[in-house]
Amino acid sequence: MREADQGRAVRPSTRTVAQFLTEWFVAVEASMDATTWQNWKDYAKSYVVPHIGAEKLQRLDEPQLLRLYAKLLTEGRIKKDRNFAMYRYWLTHKVDAAPPGPRDVSNACGTTIHAARAAVRRYQAGIVPQRVDPGLAPKTVRNIHAMIHRALVDAVAWKYTANNPASNVRPPKRSRARRTVWNRDDIQKFLRASSRDRFAALFLLELTTGIRRGQICGLRWYDVDLDAREITVHDNRVVIGGHARDKAGGKTQNADQTIAIDRTTSAALEKWRELQNEEREFFGTDYHPGNYVFTFQDGRPPHPDSIRQRFDRLAAAAGLERITFHDLRHSYATAALKAGVSPKIVSERIGHADVGFFLQTYAHVLKNDDSEAAEQAAAFLFGDGFGSSIAPD
Incomplete structure (x- = not known):
């Protein structure tokens, strides 16, 4: 009542x-x-x-x-682990170094021929899939x-x-497993292997800024200042229901910002823009509007999933450990921290909303520098020769 x-x-x-x-x-x-x-x-x-x-x-x-x-x-988990099933079939049917082809794998495992081709390329490059947990x-x-x-x-x-x-009700605890990242040698190997790919400049920009996939696919030329070597990250190209859509604004408040780019990346973008201008002149009025930085020959922006798939193919062809496109973001952050860049600066550059969360995520990287930090601080405090003056007789 x-x-x-x-x-x-x-x-x-x-x-x-x-x-x-x-x-x-x-x-x-x-x-x-x-x-x-x-x-x-x-x-x-x-x-x-x-x-x-x-x-x-x-x-x-x-x-x-x-x-x-x-x-x-x-x-x-709803999706079946097709990748591991394809690998098991491919491995068990290898005869005298002549493994089954994509068509055989596709027919045996009930996958599309496109998925089978990509899988066989990965297996031939030595990339072994791990069994996916059913949960x-x-x-x-x-x-x-x-x-x-x-x-x-x-x-x-x-x-x-x-x-x-x-x-x-308390939800399950968040797992704290480390993301797999590439080291400096891996990154250089990938950049050399992908240097002739159409989107080589895109991958270079990703590895030197760590911005999100949607942001790099939605980047427009009016947000790029090559003279000042800066890009303004704002627009997003996201996937909704399998379709790519433009979306204004970043994932977090810190995601919308202007960040600097290095000379090498700026030069690569300048060269890419020259090629794009030639294509725009060739297609004329048939060139797709939008002023996107990264496009196909006719000006159409790429689907974010196609960039991810392209990255997977290039990484497999280079014989590198398999990581996700999103892990390039973590690879950049890890490399920047190891290079001595301030955690606060790195956090701001990649658009983390919470610096505290960033420090938790990359605590293992920062811990590795703890010993060096101790020596640097002591050297500043004591200078040369101080240690011998307090050493016991």
Whole structure:
């Protein structure tokens, strides 16, 4: 009666979790970032609705959410591990140094010929895939929890349910596994191997700035000042539902900024712009508008996924350890720290919103310099010959 007097009474309802989520995604689409909205919708469709979608919304409780998270952590992955299956077939059918071709691998493992070709190139380059865990990563489950919590906050506000069980549930701990990065020799080897690729300047810019993939694909020439050797990172080219879209603004507040580029990168961009201007003149009015820095011959900007796939092929051809395109960002940050650049400067350059999180992420790199820091500080304090004056007889 008190809740009714205060306008907080919740009427009994048979509305299911799936029905509520369908209504909720329509209602919040205009108020959410498009990438987040699409990711959360995919989470709901793939991981939430199949497990608890038929449950009545008002009966959803904490134990059900905990069981959902536990199941997703152990067996939640939907995509089958095709890569490891292809490698196992390719390895077991090698005869006298004549392994099966992409068509054989494709037919045996039920994959596309394109996936099989890329896989065979990796295996021939000595890149051995690791078996993928059947469960989801803790970070993914944490993202799913964030989506459920936000949705249930609105469910309570809309008086669809009396409480939010996600508020009383702790999501899985975030894993702190180190990202695989390339060292200086690896980076130089990749840059030499990709020097004749059309997007060589793109990879060079990525490895000397560490900006995000969407930012480098969405970079426009009016945001590049080669005379001052600066770029302004603002526009993003993101993937939503498999399609590339332009999006104004970076991922975080610090992502929108002007950063300096080195002389080598600036010279590479100048040479690339000359080639692009020749292509623009050749295509004339058929040249794609947009003024993107990195384009195909007719001015069309690349799909971010195509850049990732191109990077994978070039890295495999160079015989380098396989890392993701996003790991180039970590490779740059690690190299900059080892070169002695201030952690605060590196954090600002790559657009981290929280310097404290940056220090946690790269603590292993900074720890490696601890011994050198001790010696440098002592040398400054004591100078030469001080140690002998206090040494015991």
